[in-house]
Amino acid sequence: MFGASGGTGRLLTAQAAAAGHQVVAVVRDPARVTAADVTVARADIMDPATFTAAIRGCDAVVSLLGPGPVRGETTLRSRGTRSIVTAMRDAGVRRLVVVTAAGHTTDGDGPLTRFVLKPVLGALLRESFADMRRAEEVVRHSGLDATVVRPPRLTDGPRTGTYRTAVGHNVRGGLRLSRADLADFLLRCADAPVGEVVAVAY
Template identity: 45%
Template sequence: MRLAVFGATGGTGEQLVEQALQAGHAVTAVVRRPEAVKLQHARLTVRRGDVLDAGDVEAAIAGHDAVLSALGPRSARAPTTICRDAVGHMLAAMERCGVRRISCVSSLALGDGALQSWPARLFMRHVLQPLLRHPFDDLRAMEARLRSSSLEWTIVRPPRLTNGRRLGRYRYAIDTPLARATTISRADLADSMLAHLDDRATVRAVVEVAY
């Protein structure tokens, strides 16, 4: 597949690019600073682009088979709409370019937490959500834009991310809460996103993933 990866210089984005190339895909890494991408590969194209510029986004998406977004808010404390606005540009560009498949990273904290432990629920409700209110508001708005689209979207909700190695072993749940979800490495989050690209069960669905 020809994959356009947004947020390619972040921890998850770097893993998406590297693992996609290992799997034989052709990858376009869309970044603000191309010099930040150290990986070189015959099937890797590094493209300068601003995710808040509709023209840059459309030019990056044209000619691809799927879009992967590992974007996250730039600030944990300040109001932001970067994920909402960037995904809005992606969806509009995909409609114009005839690209159907998109997978975006969100957060398990946006789920209802029904199957988590009481301490985990209390921490999410009274500490994490108030502390990260603005980023979570942005992710909720991003998810709403995806849900309103007729494209083949997948919302991927991980819990706390680590820099651990890729194990290739994790649990996931489609459109239902995942019990005891506490952590997953960025490497295995990327693995799950790539593994689900061809899984029709994840189309227009929310996937919670964790160890």
């Protein structure tokens, strides 16, 4: 798993371990991963050679890479995703789950979201959203068994296991989702891919 030290990553790590999965957390700073029963590998996300051995033998890879700087040009997600794909090919791992966001597309949205909310959000996060789209292109051409997951605004609510999904477009009216439920869905995707691009929201 990449991004295991973030909010959703910590929850996914705990849920996966509780379900009996062996979790490998690939991080820049191992001290930030405090969960028990987790194998921690220190690596540079921009250098596939530093983590290829760590993911070899894994059934699936989940990427929760952060967005990088909110303002200004960023390539963190796209370059990191490209590194992950390269390492997976070298390690012989086929199943990939990558998290981006529902904010960078209006497919499936209602008029208010499409013409009022998203234009404002897109202006504020223009560079970050552009990098998400580049990352999705990397996944699309990876040749792997990949699922891109697009959640909306994330909250610190509980894990309910009850949410809506939509393949190929956003969940209409789905403006929020708890990190715990995103982790729940990602665990399901890691067990069995559900589509090339899937949105998840309440």
